[in-house]
Amino acid sequence: xxxxxxxxxxxxxxxxxxxxxxxxxxxxxxxxxxxxxxxxxxxxxxxxxxxxxxxxxxxxxxxxxxxxxxxxxxxxxxxxxxxxxxxxxxxxxxxxxxxxxxxxxxxxxxxxxxxxxx
Amino acid sequence: xxxxxxxxxxxxxxxxxxxxxxxxxxxxxxxxxxxxxxxxxxxxxxxxxxxxxxxxxxxxxxxxxxxxxxxxxxxxxxxxxxxxxxxxxxxxxxxxxxxxxxxxxxxxxx
Numbered sequence: 001x002x003x004x005x006x007x008x009x010x011x012x013x014x015x016x017x018x019x020x021x022x023x024x025x026x027x028x029x030x031x032x033x034x035x036x037x038x039x040x041x042x043x044x045x046x047x048x049x050x051x052x053x054x055x056x057x058x059x060x061x062x063x064x065x066x067x068x069x070x071x072x073x074x075x076x077x078x079x080x081x082x083x084x085x086x087x088x089x090x091x092x093x094x095x096x097x098x099x100x101x102x103x104x105x106x107x108x109x110x111x112x113x114x115x116x117x118x
Numbered sequence: 119x120x121x122x123x124x125x126x127x128x129x130x131x132x133x134x135x136x137x138x139x140x141x142x143x144x145x146x147x148x149x150x151x152x153x154x155x156x157x158x159x160x161x162x163x164x165x166x167x168x169x170x171x172x173x174x175x176x177x178x179x180x181x182x183x184x185x186x187x188x189x190x191x192x193x194x195x196x197x198x199x200x201x202x203x204x205x206x207x208x209x210x211x212x213x214x215x216x217x218x219x220x221x222x223x224x225x226x227x228x
Contacts, residue, residue: 037163037217044220045155045157045163045206045219046219059214062119095162095163100165102150102151103150103152103169104168104169104174104208104210105163105165106168106174108162108163108164110162111162
């Protein structure tokens with residue numbers, strides 16, 4: 001069965017970097033793009049962008065350029081989200097997800113909580 | 119850029135009642151790319167409806183989606199205790215490509 005398993009809780013100080021992983025299993029990794037979605041505490045869902053697992057090309061949503069980088073290691077079917085120079089406002093749950101049919105996200109990781117605090 | 123506005127922000131209902139959730143797009147969108155999700159505390163979102171009206175695998179038939187153009191609706195015919203949650207609508211733009219979420223509607227127990 002399709003699974004997206006994310007790395008665990010991260011506690012970072014402002015200015016540090018963090019790399020969150022999303023390991024896929026149960027399907028051919030390069031057949032589906034991986035999206036990243038952020039959810040700040042008590043807030044709604046924000047699509048951050050996605051990365052083509054076929055070409056490695058990332059596409060970033062407005063507000064997620066510069067400090068946010070999507071990458072892949074196809075040898076281990078894993079997508080990564082790296083955030084540099086983290087700020088307190090980056091405190092959020094981060095989800096990876098992929099579609100089943102075009103236009104919606106069916107499979108979701110369990111989420112990775114990032115807390116940024118001095 | 120398309121903006122999705124969900125209403126009401128909070129819906130207070132009792133089990134067994136009917137819930138009607140609205141999602142309005144800032145411009146006409148294709149029904150093919152309109153979806154609804156349910157999210158419970160501490161859980162990842164779960165896809166309920168895609169293509170505006172098609173239920174995802176395993177979703178009970180008390181959930182139904184409808185609408186076209188700029189106005190879409192998620193209806194829960196008879197609320198079960200497990201249905202009290204936050205619901206999000208979402209649009210996908212294939213030309214960019216990009217996803218946009220609405221702000222959510224919380225369905226709470228009255």
